[in-house]
Amino acid sequence: MGEMKAIEDAYDTILENSLTIVRYSNSSLVNVSEKLRKIDEKLYFFAYHYLRFANQRLTFIYFLSNNGNRYDTQIIFRTFLECLTRLIYITYKDSHDGIKTALEEIFIDLSDIQFLRTSTNLAPLSGNTSFPQNSSNMWRAAKTTSEEGNEVRTRTTGKDRSRINHKYSFSEMVREISTSRAGPLAEFNVMLHSYNQASHIAHADLMGINLVEDFESREEDEGYLMSFAHRSSMISDATHLLTIAYKLIYSVVGDALDLAPINNHVRLMDDATKLINDAFYATQAHLYEASDSR
Structure with a gap:
């Protein structure tokens, strides 16, 4: 006790x-x-x-x-x-330039990757009238046209998107932080x-x-x-x-x-x-x- x-x-x-x-x-x-x-x-x-x-x-x-x-x-x-x-x-990061580059990758490149993934996952719902039709990113991704999707894809290559996705995965960030x-x-x-x-x-x-x-x-x-x-x-x-x-x-x-x-x-x-x-x-x-x- x-x-x-x-x-x-x-x-x-x-x-x-x-x-x-x-x-x-x-x-x-x-x-x-x-x-x-x-x-x-x-x-x-x-x-x-x-x-x-x-x-x-x-x-x-x-x-x-x-x-x-x-x-x-x-x-x-x-x-x-x-x-x-x-x-x-x-x-x-050891420099402001390194911080600026990382922020651009997160705000632009990683955001594109997440948008494309959401768009792909929600594509079957795009014609569903019961799906909440508001101005949120979720609804916008669901209604993305092929032209809009292609426009996003042209910003980076598939190889670049894979690299960014890997770079900002939890395990990879931890590995770099703990070794640097x-x-x-x-x-x-x-x-x-x-x-x-x-x-x-x-x-x-x-x-x-x-x-x-x-x-x-x-x-x-x-x-x-x-x-x-x-x-x-x-x-x-x-x-x-x-x-x-x-x-x-x-x-x-x-x-x-x-x-x-x-x-x-x-x-x-x-x-x-x-x-x-x-x-x-x-x-x-x-x-x-x-x-x-x-």
């Missing part, structure tokens, strides 16, 4: 300090927003909307995690990862495990079903610790990623985000996360020992 109380207290510590760190990071953006706008209006627009979207997803992560809903939390965490990975991929920069970004590839697990659950494929079955087959105490370990790590990882994104935005405008006011909160969050993870991994020692003896 005492250990479970310690786990619950540690989780509360993670949540409390995460909220403090995120509030500080969000409030710091006002200090560089105008500088960012002057450097590149598109970058300002991109950063503003991606950070807004990421913060909304983080709110859902807090809510679902607090309700003990591990799997839906993982699915939202996957979306959060995709959003911030793209923002980090843009802003970690020292420091915290060098370990960015650890996010692939969380992303892949969440993808299986979101798609309800056999691996996803097996992940859920595995969790639900655990002994009560082990499952309890496993749930806390996974939910705590998601909150901690999300908090660190958001902080990295803000640090990179500061570096784009030639400033440095002052982390002194939140360093102690980061330490408390990380220590509490380690406490919970260590408690869970201790219940898995027999599995590692069995694997090592083979």
Whole structure:
């Protein structure tokens, strides 16, 4: 009973300090927003909307995690990862020219690819009068004529579209980020495990079903610790990623985000996360020992 109380207290510590760190990071953006706008209006627009979207997803992560809903939390965490990975991929570039090129590829080339894919998928609905006829991109894509589609295709070749699509895939962005920069970004590839697990659950494929079955087959105490370990790590990882994104935005405008006011909160969050993870991994020692003896 005492250990479970310690786990619950540690989780509360993670949540409390995460909220403090995120509030500080969000409030710091006002200090560089105008500088960012002057450097590149598109970058300002991109950063503003991606950070807004990421913060909304983080709110859902807090809510679902607090309700003990591990799997839906993982699915939202996957979306959060995709959003911030793209923002980090843009802003970690070593030059403004590199950032400008990446933004053009996202706003123009990648947008074309997504438009064509949507148009192809919705083509069977184009003659359906019950389909919502409004001015949205979804409806426009469904009603795209062959001439309009061909006009989009002439902007880039099929080979170019494949290259851009691959370049901005989650796994490729993570690979480049983790191999191109020292420091915290060098370990960015650890996010692939969380992303892949969440993808299986979101798609309800056999691996996803097996992940859920595995969790639900655990002994009560082990499952309890496993749930806390996974939910705590998601909150901690999300908090660190958001902080990295803000640090990179500061570096784009030639400033440095002052982390002194939140360093102690980061330490408390990380220590509490380690406490919970260590408690869970201790219940898995027999599995590692069995694997090592083979």
